[in-house]
Amino acid sequence: MKVAVRLRVNGQDTELLVPPYKTVLEILREDLGLTGTKHGCELGECSTCGILVDGKPFLSCLALPLDLEGHEITTIEGLAEGSRPHPLQVTFAELGAAQCGYCTPSMILTAKALLDTDPHPSRAAIQQALAGVLCRCTGYLKIFEAVELAASRHG
């Protein structure tokens, strides 16, 4: 039943033996211990499980491992450089953009994908880019501000 899969996660190659129908979400959390990736529906309806694949926002709950071989997977655990947090992590903390923190990993990764292509996005561009990640706590406003603050610190 199981198949060998080679995944590159946060810059690290790993080889795994997993059922081919085990989603990347389950593999990250259960096989790789990367529980920073959360889940709220497992059906593509909330994006809490967001990861980056080749720098683009993806849903780990719908992705199957064999299809991500040869691609670069980034999870929230891969954002900091050593113990130095990513600027977005700092601004999210500073501005109270993480309340319960459950949508936060996906929100930050999605924001990172945005800033990587558009370093100084308008408020409207931020709203569009983050429109796929639901947050029930914040009303999103502190999140927008945190993205803007990170962008402005970037110079």
Place this chain on the structure above:
Amino acid sequence: MAKTQADELAVVGKSLPKPDAMGKVSGQARFADDLMLPRMLFARILRSPLPHARIRQVDASRARAMPGVQAVLTGEDLPIKYGILPVSQDEEALCSEKVRYVGDPVAAVAATDEWIADAALEAIDVSFEALPSVMSIDEALAQPGEPIHPRGNVHKAVALEFGDTEEGLRSADHTREDVVFFEGNTHLPMEQHAAVAQYGQDGKLTVWSSTQTPHYVHRALGKVLELPMSRIRVIATPNGGGFGGKSDIFAHEIVAAKLAMVTGRPVKITLTREEVFYAHRGRHPVLMKVRTGFRRDGRITAMQFQSFLDGGGYGSYGVASTYYTGALQTATYAIPRYRFEGVRLFTNKPPCGPKRGHGTPQPRFALEVHLDKVADELGLDPVAIRRRNLVQPNSQTVNWLRITSCGLEACMDRVVADSRFLERRTAMPSGRGLGFAVSSYLSGAGTAIYWNDMPHSEVQVKVDRGGGVSVLCGAIDIGQGSDHILAAIVAEVLGVSLQDIQLTTADTDLTPIDLGSYSSRVTFMVGNAAIAAAQRVRQRLAEAAARMLHCESDELSFRGGQVGRRDHPGEAISFAQTVQAAEAGEGLISASGSYTPPKLAGPYKGSGVGPSPAYSFSAAVVEVECDPRTGEVRVPEVWIAHDIGRAINPVLVEGQVEGSVYMALGEALMEEQTFRIGVHKFPSMLEYKSPTTLEMPVVHTSLVESLDPEGPFGAKEAGQGPLLPVIPAIANAVYNALGVRIDEIPITPEKVLRALAQPSRRVGPKGVPRFAFPSPIQAARPPEWEGK
């Protein structure tokens, strides 16, 4: 403490990152479903496919025989009933005789993985005898067939009267009656509920759960599992959102514990999103009638309020919810005579309970649209009619609520001025409108859920020779920032930085009690307990420092990690040195503090719901943009002011206010938990419509600081109150924009179009069902209201 000047404060009042922030932004925060234990099993629950049925037989033999299945439980294994309120012990972890809604738990499996557990559920054969189901308030009252619970479909009927309201209405110049409906909706926390249980060979049970109320779970586990509480440890994990949805005792928590006991292995259970909709305990659908008498100048002479709550299949918090639909009308307006009648009905739907604002958003909606309509009839503007009736600081309402600090008027002034409400509302372009409303909420329920004389919150503070400060408390952070409140307050009192504080929270083995993260009680109660504990520690440290600095202990200030003489800034020693000196003198320095709210309940039965040591106040102006061709309503801008007492951390308070606006917006325009052919119409994140970034308006938040005399540093609540005015303000704005009254929440495009096409320009319920309320308990009014 309340009156401490802002410039004397080092931590309190500052927008600092909360202590749990880095854990949350880095993915390191460990939520319940993140826990993995060696040999862990995975549990799943079989749920009823029928809304109302008798269970004839459950045959789990096929499931038990499946490889990988380690245990199967049915109703027989957990026969003891429980419930959050002592008066409503009507739930079973697994139903044994009857099921009362689609989704009611019937059996449970623990297996080596979730695939096997799922397959095993399919192999459990249950035979049901279907009973007629009751899906609405009307059906519940009509009582077809067997009632849902033995004593009938009426769960609770209450009636209270303060002063002769009939007389008050007779003497009015003008009276008006409105009937409105508020559809049910749910919390939809992003994190699905999860629990992990472990039972050691030492006979001790540990349960980790994403619960807002570990103490109540602790008690219920003791009862249902027949274990002494001393052998049970409940650890609340950070909640990935709660909003009231995790403040009950849930079947899955009990089931996980029992399965761990049966198998001797750790067991994890995580609800699917669909199951979260069945766990529910969300906003009650409420049908309301309000009748009020006014003098010509707009002053209220009397009010009669009726509410019909669609409670779902079990009691849950329902008795409290029922009272709450009548409790806080008087907290914003001086109502001299007041009658409240409320009834909660059982229906075959997931049980309703507390959601942000518990029982008060529905009546607040009724009241605030009612007032706007009356204002129109009296030729007053919406602000004027409210001003005429505003509750005053340091007063007592007719139903005996003690109002202390009150920034309601300041909140009103603020949003009215900032939005230019009065100038603009009469000159809005077509399709645009402005609406206004105000509200009030508790800073913690004045009574515990079960009757007792003990404190509601307790905090322990212990200092370390290295200068570290350990703070232990039962409070659980659900995103609202309770960890920050604890840390900030202790840091402030001891003059250390937030980084010097180590928190241990919500672990019944380690931490002293806190009743839980509900009723907006944490900042107020935990905050006061933390101040008490920290001050005791500070006193002992001050004595030691005074000896070293050759001064009196009351001459010392604790600031910036230093303990020094207030008048001789140069003479100071470090906090750590102070600890060492104190410890050398008397051993371990630690102290505890507790908070018990004052006894505020009035002299009548039912007075336990409503009293709070302090009330927050809010006011909102909402701008809407309506498309008259589709009926769609958009909200581009909101002005909201909230009387927080004191903002211990302004950025976190703003976050609570903005989150409340968000949730209100969803409830007002799109969220609803509705049923069809006996089942939840769409128990999914896709079809339960939660607003996205694209629906979120610009929000202008103002914090009003009324410095409550009893609040910690003057603080009150922020987590729930700001939701309340937004919903009626939207309804009032839609009226301003299009001239239609949607007396029914949510305000959907269909309803707006229907109202536009109707001569009455209104969509809403026509009346309330006939129901014989008990004759009201005639309660005495506080002396200041006698003769009014």
Place this chain on the structure above:
Amino acid sequence: MLRLPPLRYLRPTSVEAAAEAVAEHPGAMLIAGGTDLVPNLKRRQFDAPVLVSLRGIAGFDGIQGEPGRGMVIGAGATLDQVATHPALQTAYRALAQAAGFVSTPQIRHMGTIGGNLLVDPRCNYYNQSAAWRQAVGYCLKRDGDICLVARSSPRCWAVSSSDSAPVALALGAELTLRGAEGERRGAAADLYRDDGIVYTTKRADDVIVGIHLPAAPAMTSAYWKLRRRGSFDFPVLGAAVALDWADGMVRVARGALGAAGSRPVEVSHLLTPLVGRRPDDELIAQVAEAAEKPARPLDNTDFSHYWRKRMTRVLIERALRDACGLDPLAGRLTAQTRSGQAA
């Protein structure tokens, strides 16, 4: 955690091999982005013992050509690629709009245009977990023998919920299909059957390879979508129109409605009054009013079907105005007055 049922996963590296793999394994299904298939499988809406992935096929996602010559879009192009491709922002703009309106940025990065054309028709009684469907007694589309929306109906009325499907019809797109038995090309319109269960004419092993957009140097097009929220939501109604122009007059008018039936509903024949005319407010309003006729919404999506029906003309009007370069929201039809009379 909702999980997939056990299944085999094959990753061929060519279209031919993919078609053969499906033909070889009974019940096998193709999977591209998986954004429609995976949730449906997790809810056990159908069985697929074998999935044949199209993601290992090189060059399956190319977008070539320009409006003057016509374009070919590889079926494996992601919705994001289609939404943002520069050559798709003029004549074929409706397609870019439709792709850009699909769900969320996340889904648009994963989901493909080929998969989008083939979204399994949706229904509030069907896109539910197995336990939920058991509670309501199942329906025709899976395991049951009645339609819960139209109880006396012998057929399934699940809703074609693809954003790009009506656009493909409006643009007159053609598709190349490659099956185990060879390749063929045909009109996109011929792909769809008016049935909620067997909703296409294609065989299981037919792989959509490319979408051909005919040369259209003077065409304008627009797609309007009705839904509750600005993201996530499937259309509860979609209006796609394409107008070919000559000398400032409409030469050809084509249109189709999405989420108005079990397949994209062709309304081109109702747009003919536009032909040879320079459309103004009044004409567009008249045409839009007439073009709503074939829409047959039922009570199986978000919103009430009455409202969806009433919105049809409004949405068509807006799409037409958009394609004519007029302010879409300034049209003459107001649901308020016209439908008010009807109600």
